[in-house]
Amino acid sequence: FKDMKRMASHGGRIRLAADIGGTFTDIVLEAGGRLETLKVLTTPDAPERAVVEGAGQVLEAAGLGFSDIDVFLHGTTLATNAVIERKGAKTGLIATQGFRDVIAIADESRYDQYDVFIEKPEPLVPRHLRQTVPERLDVEGHVQLPLDEDAVRAAARRLADEGVASIAVAFLHSYVDPVHERRAGEIILETAPDMWVTLSSEVCPEAREYERTSTAVANAYVQPLMAGYLERLAEAFRAAGFANDIHLMTSGGSLASLETARRFPVRLVESGPAGGAILAAHIAVERGENQILSFDMGGTTAKICLIEDGEPLKARAFEVDRSARFMKGSGLPLRIPVIEMVEIGAGGGSIAQIDALGRIQVGPESAGAAPGPACYGLGGERPTVTDGDVVLGKIDPARFAGGKIAIEADRAAQALAAHVGEKMSMDSLQAAYGVAEIVDENMANAARVHAVERGVAISERTLIAFGGAAPLHAARLAEKLGIRRIVVPAGAGVGSAIGFLQAPAAYELVRSRYMRLAQLDLEVVNALLDEMSEEATARARSARAEELDETRGAFMRYAGQGHEIEVGLPVRALTPDDGAALREAFEAEYGRLYARHIPDAAIEIMSWRVSVAEQAKGRERIAATAIWEAAAAIGSREVFDAGHGALVSASVLQREQLAAGNRIGGPALIIEDGTSTFVSSRYEAHVDNGGALVLTTKE
Numbered sequence: 200f201k202d203m204k205r206m207a208s209h210g211g212r213i214r215l216a217a218d219i220g221g222t223f224t225d226i227v228l229e230a231g232g233r234l235e236t237l238k239v240l241t242t243p244d245a246p247e248r249a250v251v252e253g254a255g256q257v258l259e260a261a262g263l264g265f266s267d268i269d270v271f272l273h274g275t276t277l278a279t280n281a282v283i284e285r286k287g288a289k290t291g292l293i294a295t296q297g298f299r300d301v302i303a304i305a306d307e308s309r310y311d312q313y314d315v316f317i318e319k320p321e322p323l324v325p326r327h328l329r330q331t332v333p334e335r336l337d338v339e340g341h342v343q344l345p346l347d348e349d350a351v352r353a354a355a356r357r358l359a360d361e362g363v364a365s366i367a368v369a370f371l372h373s374y375v376d377p378v379h380e381r382r383a384g385e386i387i388l389e390t391a392p393d394m395w396v397t398l399s400s401e402v403c404p405e406a407r408e409y410e411r412t413s414t415a416v417a418n419a420y421v422q423p424l425m426a427g428y429l430e431r432l433a434e435a436f437r438a439a440g441f442a443n444d445i446h447l448m449t450s451g452g453s454l455a456s457l458e459t460a461r462r463f464p465v466r467l468v469e470s471g472p473a474g475g476a477i478l479a480a481h482i483a484v485e486r487g488e489n490q491i492l493s494f495d496m497g498g499t500t501a502k503i504c505l506i507e508d509g510e511p512l513k514a515r516a517f518e519v520d521r522s523a524r525f526m527k528g529s530g531l532p533l534r535i536p537v538i539e540m541v542e543i544g545a546g547g548g549s550i551a552q553i554d555a556l557g558r559i560q561v562g563p564e565s566a567g568a569a570p571g572p573a574c575y576g577l578g579g580e581r582p583t584v585t586d587g588d589v590v591l592g593k594i595d596p597a598r599f600a601g602g603k604i605a606i607e608a609d610r611a612a613q614a615l616a617a618h619v620g621e622k623m624s625m626d627s628l629q630a631a632y633g634v635a636e637i638v639d640e641n642m643a644n645a646a647r648v649h650a651v652e653r654g655v656a657i658s659e660r661t662l663i664a665f666g667g668a669a670p671l672h673a674a675r676l677a678e679k680l681g682i683r684r685i686v687v688p689a690g691a692g693v694g695s696a697i698g699f700l701q702a703p704a705a706y707e708l709v710r711s712r713y714m715r716l717a718q719l720d721l722e723v724v725n726a727l728l729d730e731m732s733e734e735a736t737a738r739a740r741s742a743r744a745e746e747l748d749e750t751r752g753a754f755m756r757y758a759g760q761g762h763e764i765e766v767g768l769p770v771r772a773l774t775p776d777d778g779a780a781l782r783e784a785f786e787a788e789y790g791r792l793y794a795r796h797i798p799d800a801a802i803e804i805m806s807w808r809v810s811v812a813e814q815a816k817g818r819e820r821i822a823a824t825a826i827w828e829a830a831a832a833i834g835s836r837e838v839f840d841a842g843h844g845a846l847v848s849a850s851v852l853q854r855e856q857l858a859a860g861n862r863i864g865g866p867a868l869i870i871e872d873g874t875s876t877f878v879s880s881r882y883e884a885h886v887d888n889g890g891a892l893v894l895t896t897k898e
Contacts, residue, residue, distance in 0.1 A: 215257075215268050217250045218471050218696040219275040222498020222548045222568045223667060224249040225693035225873075228257045229700055235261060236693045238600055238667065238873050241568040246277060247432040251439065266440035272699040274448035274470035276499075277428060278421045282323070282468070282531065283520045287420035288365045288395070291358035292324045293351065293383060294412065295371040296331040301412050310528035320520045320531055323420045328361060330354035332383070338713065340375035351383045355390040365395035367419035369412040373400040374711045395422050402463055403534045405806055406711040410516065410534045417519070417533055418465035425464035429457060446704065446742050451536030452477050452511060453705030453812060456741035466535050468519060469542075471695050472502040476511040476538045478698030479663040482688050484509040485821050485889055492646060492660040493540075494676065495694065496669035498548040498585075499565045503646050504540035505653055505660075512653070514539040515709060536707045541649045545641050547585040547668040548572060551615070551634040553622045561638045573614035576607045582618050582630075584638050584668065586611035590631035592838035593671050593868065593877050595851065601872035628846075632839060639672055639841075643679040658682055665694025670876035674865075674894060675841050678881060685882070689890035692873020704742035705812035706735045709754075716755070716778060716785075716802040724807070725772045731809040739811045748815075752808040755785045758801040764788055765808065821889040830861035830886075840866050840880050847880060859888045865897070 216227040219241055226237040239253040250273070258264055281287040294301065302322040311317055332351050335344035358366055366387055373380045377400030384396045399415035433445055447460040450469035460467055472495060479493035483506055491506035505512050517537040518530030544563020548571065554560040561584060570578035572585040574596075588594045589611040596606035612627040620630035650657040658681035664673035670687045677685050690697050708731045714720055732749060739747055749770050754763035766784045769777070786796040832850035840847045847866050854871035862885040863869065865878035869892060878884045882894040 216696040216699040225696040226253040227696040288423040291363040336372040359391040365419040367415040369399040374404040474695035474698035499546040501545040574611035582614040587631035587634040665691040674879040685894040687892040703813035706738035707810040735811040754806040
C-alpha cells in the first residue's frame with residue numbers, strides 16, 4: 200500500500216475496477232503494476248452501495264482517496280439478472296402493422312422436438328402492450344407505405360396510459376433505412392417526454408426481424424434500470440471526489456463509455472464473465488499457452504470459454520434466460536457482439552435439493568448475497584455448494600474471505616443433513632460429497648458439449664481457473680475432463696475485475712445490406728463502411744481510446760443458404776478487383792469449415808462489420824520457472840478427496856507466503872483472501888514467475 204501511495208504522489212496511474220456478481224462484489228486497485236483486491240457481499244437493494252463501500256475500504260487502506268483514481272472500470276450482471284428474474288421496466292413495443300406477435304411466434308423452431316410439454320421463456324412484452332402502426336419499407340429500403348404518424352401518437356398514448364416506462368420500436372426492414380423508426384421515436388418523445396425509447400435500427404441494424412426485435416425489446420426492458428443505476432453510481436463517486444470518466448465492460452470484451460452503456464445497456468448483459476475471459480487470454484499469452492479452457496465459477500454461476508491462440512472465441516448472438524439447460528433455442532436471442540461461453544447455474548451459492556425423482560439437484564436457484572449460504576449465518580437455511588465445500592474441509596472457516604465473513608460449519612452440516620442427507624439416508628459428509636460431485640459433473644458435461652460443438656479435444660487443453668469458487672473445484676473438474684495442467688492466476692478470486700484492467704476500449708458495428716457478390720455496388724458499400732467506421736471510431740474514442748486499429752468483415756453465404764460465415768475485408772475503399780479476392784477468401788473459409796466448396800455457385804453478402812479497437816499493448820512472456828524448494832506449510836486439515844473417496848490429511852499453505860519456484864505436493868489447500876485452491880492427491884503444484892499456481896498431474 201505504501202508503494203501505491205508513493206505512485207500517486209509521483210503522478211502514477213491509479214486504476215480501480217469493480218465487478219458486481221450475484222453474491223460478491225469484487226474490487227481491484229492497481230498502481231505501478233501492483234494489485235490490491237477485496238471481496239464484499241453484493242447489496243441487491245442498491246448495488247452501487249457495495250461498490251462505493253468496497254472501493255472506499257481499499258482506498259483507505261492504501262492511504263488514497265477517490266480523487267486519486269485516474270480510471271474506473273466497471274462490469275455488472277444487473278442487466279442479465281433483470282431479464283432472468285423479470286425485474287426490468289414495464290415495456291411496450293410498437294411494430295409494423297401485422298407484426299405484433301413476432302416475439303411470440305419467434306422462428307417456429309422447437310429446441311426439443313419430442314417434448315409435448317415444451318416451455319419457452321415468456322416474451323418481455325405481454326401481448327396487450329404490443330402496438331402496431333401502418334408503415335412499410337421493402338427489402339431495399341423503398342417506402343411502400345408511409346408512416347402513419349397519428350397512429351404512432353395514439354399507440355404512444357395508449358402505452359403511456361398503461362404505465363409503460365420504456366418503448367421499443369421495431370419496424371420491418373428498418374436496418375436498410377431507419378427513417379420511419381427515427382420519426383416514430385421523435386413522435387413518442389413529443390407525446391410522452393419522459394419515456395425511454397429504443398430503436399431497433401440503432402441497437403441491432405441487422406436482418407432477421409425476430410432476433411432484431413428481441414434485442415431491441417431487451418434493451419428497452421433493462422434501460423431504465425441500468426440508466427438509473429449508472430447515474431446513481433456516477434453521482435456517488437462524484438460526491439466522494441472522483442472526477443474522471445467511468446468505463447463499462449461490454450459483453451464483447453471491450454470498454455465503452457458511460458453514455459454508450461446508458462443507450463445500449465443490452466451490450467452489458469455478459470460484461471462480468473467477459474472480463475474473466477480477457478484475463479484468461481492474457482494469462483495464456485504470458486505463458487505461451489495456445490489451447491485454453493477458461494473456467495470462471497463465482498457465487499451464482501459458472502462460465503466456461505474456449506480460448507484459441509490468446510483470443511477468446513467470439514459470436515454475434517447470445518441467448519439469455521434459457522428454459523432448458525444446455526438447450527440452444529430455449530432462451531431469448533440477443534444479437535450483440537459477445538465472447539462465446541457456456542454459462543450454467545452452478546456457483547458457490549447454488550442451492551442443493553432433492554428433486555421429484557429423488558435425485559440431488561444443484562442450481563440454478565441461488566442463495567445470492569441475501570440470505571446467502573447457511574454457513575454465513577445470515578438467515579439462509581437451505582444448503583448450497585459453499586456449504587458442501589465447508590463440510591468437505593475445502594474451506595477453512597477461520598480464514599474465509601480473509602476472516603471478514605464468519606463461517607459457521609455447524610450450520611452448513613445441519614442444512615445438508617436436513618435437506619439432502621435425511622432424504623437420501625446419508626450423513627452430512629456424504630451429502631456434501633454428493634452435492635460436489637453433481638455440480639462438478641454438471642460443469643464437466645457443459646464443457647464436453649461445448650467442445651464437441653466446436654470440434655476440439657478438451658483433454659488437450661490447459662484449464663485456467665478463477666472466481667471465488669473455481670480454484671476449489673478446478674482439480675476435480677480437470678480429473679473428470681482428463682486435463683493434465685491447471686493454472687490459477689494471482690488474484691484468482693477477483694479474476695473478472697482484474698480482466699477489466701486489461702480490456703481495450705473498442706466498439707463493433709454490424710449492419711445488414713444485402714447484395715450479390717457478382718453485382719457488388721461499390722458506391723453503396725464504401726459509403727456504408729465509411730459511415731460505420733466513423734460511428735465506431737467516435738464511440739471507441741468516447742471511452743478515451745487513443746491509437747486505434749480497425750478491422751472489417753463481410754458475412755457471406757451461397758445464395759439460398761440460411762447462415763453466413765465471415766470473410767475479412769481490407770480497411771480501405773473496395774475496388775472492382777476485390778470481387779474476385781472476396782470469392783476466393785469465402786471459398787477458402789467455406790472449405791476449411793466444411794471440407795469442400797461449391798464451384799461457380801452464386802454468393803451473396805448479408806451484413807457488413809466494422810470493429811475499431813485500442814491498439815493492443817505488447818504482452819511479455821514470463822520466464823520459465825525453476826522448481827527448487829518445497830513450500831512450508833502452516834498446518835494441516837482433513838479434506839475430502841474425491842479421487843480417494845475419503846477424508847485425507849492435506850497440508851495448508853498461505854498463498855502470500857509462497858515464492859516463485861516453490862512446489863507443493865497434493866493433497867494440499869492453498870489459502871488466500873479471495874479464494875482457496877485445492878490440490879487433489881492426483882496433482883502437484885508450483886508457483887511460476889508470474890505468481891500463478893500451476894497444477895500438473897503426478898507422474
